Amino acid sequence: MGAGLYAELGWLPRPPEDFHARCRNVSEQEGGLGSSIQALARYALDENQLTRLAKLIGEAREQRLSLSPLVPFRLAIVSNATSQFIVPALVASAARHGIALECCEANFDQVVQEVLSADSAISRAQPDAVLIAVDHRGLPLRQCQGDAAAAQETVEAALAHLELIRKGVAANSKAICIVQTVARPPETIFGNADLAVPGTMRSLVDRVNRGIAESISGSGDVLFDVAGLAETVGLAGWHDPTLWNLAKLPFSNVFLPLYADHVGRIVAALRGKSRRCLILDLDNTVWGGVIGDDGIEGIVIGQGDPTGEAHLSVQQTALTLRERGIVLAVSSKNHDEVARGPFQTHPDMLLREKHIAVFQANWDDKATNIEAIANALSLGLDSMVLLDDNPAERALVRQLLPQVAVPELPDDPALFARTLLASGYFEAVAFSAEDRQRADFYEENARRVALREEAADLGTYLASLDMVMTVQPFDAAGRNRIVQLINKSNQYNLTTRRYTEREIEEAQRDPDCLTLQVRLSDKFGDNGMISVVICRQIGRDWHVDTWLMSCRVLGRRVEDAVLQELLLQARERGVDRIVGIYHPTERNKLVEDHYAKLGFALVERQQDGTTVWQLSVAQAPIATLPLEVRHLGSELVGA
Amino acid sequence: MIDTTDIYEKLSVIFRDVFEDETLIAKPSLTADDIAGWDSLTNLRLVLTVQKAFGVKFTAHEITSLNNVGELATLVQAKT
Numbered sequence: 213m214g215a216g217l218y219a220e221l222g223w224l225p226r227p228p229e230d231f232h233a234r235c236r237n238v239s240e241q242e243g244g245l246g247s248s249i250q251a252l253a254r255y256a257l258d259e260n261q262l263t264r265l266a267k268l269i270g271e272a273r274e275q276r277l278s279l280s281p282l283v284p285f286r287l288a289i290v291s292n293a294t295s296q297f298i299v300p301a302l303v304a305s306a307a308r309h310g311i312a313l314e315c316c317e318a319n320f321d322q323v324v325q326e327v328l329s330a331d332s333a334i335s336r337a338q339p340d341a342v343l344i345a346v347d348h349r350g351l352p353l354r355q356c357q358g359d360a361a362a363a364q365e366t367v368e369a370a371l372a373h374l375e376l377i378r379k380g381v382a383a384n385s386k387a388i389c390i391v392q393t394v395a396r397p398p399e400t401i402f403g404n405a406d407l408a409v410p411g412t413m414r415s416l417v418d419r420v421n422r423g424i425a426e427s428i429s430g431s432g433d434v435l436f437d438v439a440g441l442a443e444t445v446g447l448a449g450w451h452d453p454t455l456w457n458l459a460k461l462p463f464s465n466v467f468l469p470l471y472a473d474h475v476g477r478i479v480a481a482l483r484g485k486s487r488r489c490l491i492l493d494l495d496n497t498v499w500g501g502v503i504g505d506d507g508i509e510g511i512v513i514g515q516g517d518p519t520g521e522a523h524l525s526v527q528q529t530a531l532t533l534r535e536r537g538i539v540l541a542v543s544s545k546n547h548d549e550v551a552r553g554p555f556q557t558h559p560d561m562l563l564r565e566k567h568i569a570v571f572q573a574n575w576d577d578k579a580t581n582i583e584a585i586a587n588a589l590s591l592g593l594d595s596m597v598l599l600d601d602n603p604a605e606r607a608l609v610r611q612l613l614p615q616v617a618v619p620e621l622p623d624d625p626a627l628f629a630r631t632l633l634a635s636g637y638f639e640a641v642a643f644s645a646e647d648r649q650r651a652d653f654y655e656e657n658a659r660r661v662a663l664r665e666e667a668a669d670l671g672t673y674l675a676s677l678d679m680v681m682t683v684q685p686f687d688a689a690g691r692n693r694i695v696q697l698i699n700k701s702n703q704y705n706l707t708t709r710r711y712t713e714r715e716i717e718e719a720q721r722d723p724d725c726l727t728l729q730v731r732l733s734d735k736f737g738d739n740g741m742i743s744v745v746i747c748r749q750i751g752r753d754w755h756v757d758t759w760l761m762s763c764r765v766l767g768r769r770v771e772d773a774v775l776q777e778l779l780l781q782a783r784e785r786g787v788d789r790i791v792g793i794y795h796p797t798e799r800n801k802l803v804e805d806h807y808a809k810l811g812f813a814l815v816e817r818q819q820d821g822t823t824v825w826q827l828s829v830a831q832a833p834i835a836t837l838p839l840e841v842r843h844l845g846s847e848l849v850g851a
Numbered sequence: 852m853i854d855t856t857d858i859y860e861k862l863s864v865i866f867r868d869v870f871e872d873e874t875l876i877a878k879p880s881l882t883a884d885d886i887a888g889w890d891s892l893t894n895l896r897l898v899l900t901v902q903k904a905f906g907v908k909f910t911a912h913e914i915t916s917l918n919n920v921g922e923l924a925t926l927v928q929a930k931t
Contacts, residue, residue: 232871260868260900267871296892458895458911465899 217627218445218470220256223619223635225610227255235264245272246279246312251614253308259301259468266300269307273314281798282312285479288339288387290318290326290377292350293462301472308473309480310594323350324373327380335384341482342381343390343436343475344374347462348397348417356411357401363411363419370416371423378433388712389433390478393421395442395463397451432695432713434641436478438471445470477639483710484700487617487637489591490533491582492526493600494544494551494573498563499523500625504546508553514560522625526599527562529629534567537647538638539589539654541570543581543598548573569654578605579612589654590763592702592799597637599628642692652737654764671838674768677734679839681770683777686720686727687845693741694729697760702799705760706792706806724749726781730774732765732839739765743774752788754778759792759806773837775810782829789826796821853905853931858924865904869897879921898923905931 216222228234231252238248249272252265272279285306289295295317306313316337318326323346326334334342351370356362378389396417400406406414421439428435442450445467452464463471480486495502500512500519513527514520534540540563544551551573555565565571570588572581578598586593593615600606606618619635621628640647686694695713702708711719719725730743742762747754761770778790792807808814811832812825862877870886870893883889889897898914901907901923907930917923 232868232873259896263896264871294892297895454908454911455899458914459891461895465896466903 217622217631217634218441219466221469221473222256222622223631224254224256225620227257227261231255231257231261232264235268238268244280245277246282247614249279249307250282250310253304254614257304257469259465262304262469262472263300265304265307269303269312273312279312282307282310283483283485284312284314285341285483286314286316286337286339287475287479288316288318288334288337288342289345290323290334290342291345291462292323292347293345293456294460295345297459297461297465298345298468298472301468302475305469305472305476306479309476310485311476311479311483313476313479323377324380327377327384330384332384338385339387341388341390341479342385343392344377345392345462346374346377346394347392347438348394348413349456351394351420353413353416353420355401355413355416357409358411360410363416366411367416367419367423370420371427374424375427378431382714386712386714388482390436390475391424391428391433392436393424393439395439395450396447398447434478434482436474441467441470441474474636477636478641481639481641482699484702485594486639487597488537488595489539489541489569489585489589489597490530490632490638491541491543491585491596491598492530492563493598493602493605494542494546496601496625497523497599497628498526498530498542499554499561503554504550508558511554511558513554513558519625520560522628524560524562525629526625526632529632531562531567533638536638536640536643539569539591540567541585541589542568542572543578543585544573545575545578546573577612578609582609582613582616590703590766597632597635599632601625601628642696674838677736677768677838679732679734679768680842681773681839682731682733682842682844683774684729684844686716686729690729690741691716691720694744697741697744697762698758701760701762702797703763703802704766705758705797705800706756706803707758707795708797708800709758711758719746722748726754726778726785728774728777730770730777732768732770743770745774745778747778747790749785749787752786754782754787754790756790756792763802769837769839771806771810772835773839773841775832776835776837777841779829779832779834788829790829791815792825792827794823794825853928855924855928858905858927861904862901862920862924862927865897865900869893869900877920877924879919879924881920882918901927907931 234252238245238252249265249269257265269279287302289299299315299317302315303313316334316339318334326332329335352366352373353370354366356366374391378391381387381389394417397413400414401412402409406412407418409415425435450463450467452461455461455464492498500523501510503511512520513523515524530540552565552571554561555563570585572585574581582596582598586596593613597617598609599619601621609616610618617637619632621631691713695711695716699710719727726747728745729741732739732742742765744758744760745756746758748757782790792812794804794807807825812827814823815826816824859877863875866875866877867873870888883894898909902909905927907927909926913926
């Protein structure tokens with residue numbers, strides 16, 4: 213299994229023989245069109261199957277049928293190649309990731325004109341993101357072998373060209389740019405020396421890609437590392453001169469499903485749909501052999517044995533994922549104490565009990581166990597990935613819990629880690645310091661749950677936590693995390709409105725906006741930023757545009773404390789009334805009664821389930837809460 | 852060299868897949884005028900699917916010179 217793993221999306225199950233027939237009959241199936249389409253998209257589809265599925269999505273859209281629960285996303289594409297070639301694959305692959313993608317293409321090779329003009333098709337389409345699909349042929353890259361000064365100039369010109377496009381997008385829309393790196397053409401002029409000689413394509417592309425990567429951080433735009441993807445599958449196969457000459461196809465059609473899946477991942481990550489928890493099977497996944505039969509001495513793990521090293525690489529990968537914030541759990545058909553044995557006493561195990569947030573070893577079926585894990589972590593099933601060597605277990609979980617991602621695995625455990633990582637289920641568009649600590653948060657939470665069982669009543673328990681809540685308006689330092697929360701929070705989120713970094717910056721500056729970023733620490737540790745609120749002032753009312761909270765701090769009365777904070781600031785600013793909206797989604801039933809619980813009065817119940825609430829600032833009660841509030845950076849409220 | 856009947860059998864499967872029509876049968880006289888939706892992009896998809904299915908590679912000139920399915924089959928036969 214080499215490049216085939218990637219090109220053929222080896223982590224996805226093969227499509228059924230009757231795929232086209234299933235497409236035809238999709239409207240007759242139960243459970244909603246959007247879910248049926250997503251189910252079809254979850255197979256490893258080839259170019260023709262992707263085209264078929266995209267057509268189905270297009271027809272549904274024309275007939276104005278609901279694609280829910282797929283989340284709408286509008287993507288504009290600017291390219292110096294034939295973008296019609298990639299669009300159907302993008303639309304179908306996005307459905308795999310829970311996105312109802314609508315594409316808008318710029319005219320062929322009109323990249324700069326389209327983004328710089330305010331009334332171009334692209335600018336008028338109001339896209340959520342713009343994919344800048346420009347390759348080495350679309351950049352002003354002039355080969356100048358041996359001329360270092362000219363090489364410097366041409367690298368700068370290429371980077372300036374991309375910068376111009378991105379500035380144009382920023383000026384004419386609020387869209388995020390998805391910026392591609394450049395896949396190097398495989399042809400060399402000197403041969404091995406190309407990398408060392410300035411001005412060769414090899415050396416120019418190398419420097420341009422470095423420049424692109426460095427321009428991403430802090431820009432609000434995101435990276436699509438096409439260069440890395442092309443290198444992974446092989447540059448000689450990626451670039452197909454015949455297809456470029458014939459139809460201006462930017463890369464070989466063989467890799468279209470892979471390319472499109474990557475765009476789907478990035479868009480889904482922008483919408484907060486990346487997965488957050490890795491559930492590990494134990495026997496023949498985390499170690500070789502069956503612990504119940506072979507015992508601690510009999511299982512194969514550790515250096516010196518090829519099978520032992522293969523399973524060690526699974527453990528190492530799990531640990532590395534954990535370090536970037538992916539929560540680890542275990543689901544195994546075993547006796548609990550037997551399954552825990554290697555974690556406690558085997559000298560070669562890298563994974564220890566402290567790394568596992570939820571440990572489920574019993575004889576229930578895996579689907580039941582995975583649901584229990586999701587509940588224990590307050591995460592949705594669509595946040596879960598199951599790594600399991602057993603094809604029967606994989607099929608069972610896929611059938612009973614289609615929201616859980618279950619990668620197909622090859623027979624050889626040496627390739628488990630590679631397959632898991634190739635699947636891209638944990639795609640991240642940014643990395644914040646808090647991500648690194650997230651796995652710890654979940655484990656601290658598990659300890660809090662334990663303490664809660666001991667505490668006589670909730671009030672005593674909360675008081676014993678020594679909670680300190682820090683409140684401050686939005687600022688540049690918190691912006692990354694604010695944007696992340698706004699785009700990731702699904703459950704405790706009243707309106708589920710998603711905003712880009714630019715929009716958050718605007719809200720921060722807008723004098724009619726009240727913004728709050730809230731952090732919480734307690735005696736177990738720092739929870740980091742856990743709540744975000746945006747109110748927009750209209751007359752003497754505050755309309756709560758956004759109110760979200762991390763589920764990590766559910767039941768800690770943080771929402772009551774945030775309301776007290778809003779009331780305090782409302783009084784200072786002479787606001788009479790706070791108006792709240794609950795907009796229902798698939799995921800936020802949790803906060804249906806949020807405003808009712810906080811003492812708001814119901815004003816209106818709309819047909820789609822949206823409810824509108826109000827609270828008079830003068831009449832709202834002042835509550836005493838089991839946490840200390842500290843103010844930072846607020847001009848209106850003294851600390 | 853692959854048998855002509857086998858080529859047409861395999862081509863029929865490809866045509867049904869690409870044009871989403873289960874009734875299609877590949878025959879030598881078939882041209883783009885006979886099938887709805889056979890535009891330039893679909894044509895390319897067809898040719899690429901044929902290349903992949905038979906494990907062959909055509910030049911741009913060979914692709915643009917094709918006039919009907921018979922010529923496509925002959926080309927496939929010459930390359931396998």
